[in-house]
Amino acid sequence: MSTPGDSPLGRTVAWPARYDPGLLFAIARADGRRELGIDERGWPRIGCDLWTAYELGWLDPRGKPCVGIALFAVPADTPRLVESKSIKLYLNAFAHERMDSGEALAARIAADLSDAAGGAVAVEVLPPTGVLPVREPEGECIDDADVAIDAYGPPDPSLLRAAGPVVEEVLVSHLFRSNCPVTGQPDWASVQLRYRGPRIDREALLRYLVSYRTHSGFHEQCVERIFMDLLRHCKPQKLAVYARFTRRGGLDINPWRSNFTTGQRPSNARLPRQ
Numbered sequence: 690m691s692t693p694g695d696s697p698l699g700r701t702v703a704w705p706a707r708y709d710p711g712l713l714f715a716i717a718r719a720d721g722r723r724e725l726g727i728d729e730r731g732w733p734r735i736g737c738d739l740w741t742a743y744e745l746g747w748l749d750p751r752g753k754p755c756v757g758i759a760l761f762a763v764p765a766d767t768p769r770l771v772e773s774k775s776i777k778l779y780l781n782a783f784a785h786e787r788m789d790s791g792e793a794l795a796a797r798i799a800a801d802l803s804d805a806a807g808g809a810v811a812v813e814v815l816p817p818t819g820v821l822p823v824r825e826p827e828g829e830c831i832d833d834a835d836v837a838i839d840a841y842g843p844p845d846p847s848l849l850r851a852a853g854p855v856v857e858e859v860l861v862s863h864l865f866r867s868n869c870p871v872t873g874q875p876d877w878a879s880v881q882l883r884y885r886g887p888r889i890d891r892e893a894l895l896r897y898l899v900s901y902r903t904h905s906g907f908h909e910q911c912v913e914r915i916f917m918d919l920l921r922h923c924k925p926q927k928l929a930v931y932a933r934f935t936r937r938g939g940l941d942i943n944p945w946r947s948n949f950t951t952g953q954r955p956s957n958a959r960l961p962r963q
Contacts, residue, residue: 705782712782713805714775718768721910725917734916736765736946738909739957741821742776744939745814747783747794754784757791758820759798760813760957765946767808770909776802777938791816822958826881826933828859836892842903844914848896851887851923859883860891863962865898865932870905878908878934879960880915883947886925908934912944920948931955935962 705712740761747755759780763770779801788794791814799812815821840848865878880898882889897918901911916930929947941963945955 705778706785708782708786710779710801710804712775712779713801714772715769715805715807716772716907718770718909721907722913725914727913727917734765734946734948735950736944737954738763738765738770739943739945739954740776741936741941741943741957741959741963742780742939743936743941744777745780745783748785748787750787750789752787755788755791756817757794757814758817759795760815761798761802762811762954763802763806764808764810765909765944767806767810769805769807770907771802771805773940773942774938777940822956823961823963824958826861826879826931826960828861828881828883830861830863831891831895832862832864834892834895836895838896838899840896840900842900844904844918845897845900846918846922848893848900849918849922850890850893851925852890853888855886855926856888857885857927858888860889860894862895862898864895865901867901867908867911868903868905870907873905874937876908876934876937877962878932879962881929881931881933881955882919883927883929883931884919884923884925885927886923889919889923889925908932908942909944912946916946929955933960933963 742759745757745759749755795812795814799810802810802812860882861879863879865880867876869876912930912932919925919928927949929949931945933943934941
């Protein structure tokens with residue numbers, strides 16, 4: 690199985706001239722989940738990775754350029770994630786490819802991503818104007834907490850605390866930062882936590898999220914680590930973790946994980962900084 694070190698990430702790569710599904714580079718999710726102690730017989734929770742691709746172009750049947758925005762929904766129970774630079778290379782390879790329509794392009798991309806991820810990936814290609822709502826995430830922001838912080842890595846779940854009567858609330862922080870495990874470039878995100886259980890100490894939660902500041906991990910793996918740490922240390926009855934990362938290379942990746950048996954996929958509305 691391929692590893693991040695084998696990928697085109699962080700290397701100088703010639704831009705492809707024509708469509709080539711072989712450009713997609715898949716990485717086993719099991720590699721990151723094994724470290725978290727997740728049962729590799731399957732991902733027993735609800736979740737998906739919502740991608741937005743802003744740099745997408747192709748030719749119509751007469752050779753006229755078209756542009757659009759692509760939305761991908763990759764189920765969390767697919768055995769593989771697809772590395773982001775390989776997706777950018779793959780999408781840009783359509784620049785000189787004639788397609789009958791945006792719908793035909795979406796079907797082609799869906800088939801290729803599904804093959805790479807090992808499960809059904811939903812793809813939609815939208816026109817480039819006025820299609821993606823922009824709004825702040827639901828929830829109470831914890832970033833104004835009057836707290837001193839000096840732990841910036843590695844992630845420290847021992848910081849987490851929860852106690853008292855059961856509450857149901859939604860908390861948000863815009864201060865999350867981690868780093869690409871191959872290039873070392875920073876990845877910035879807003880994290881939303883929806884839970885029902887003993888009240889989570891907000892200052893402790895903020896310290897914990899900031900402790901990712903020098904951590905190296907893919908977006909999906911960071912969200913799963915947060916999810917598992919909260920389950921183990923705060924013991925909520927219900928939990929959903931959603932992170933919306935700012936874009937790099939024309940792509941944003943927004944993982945969501947939940948243990949709600951009736952959980953619904955969150956809105957794919959952009960944040961102002963996306």
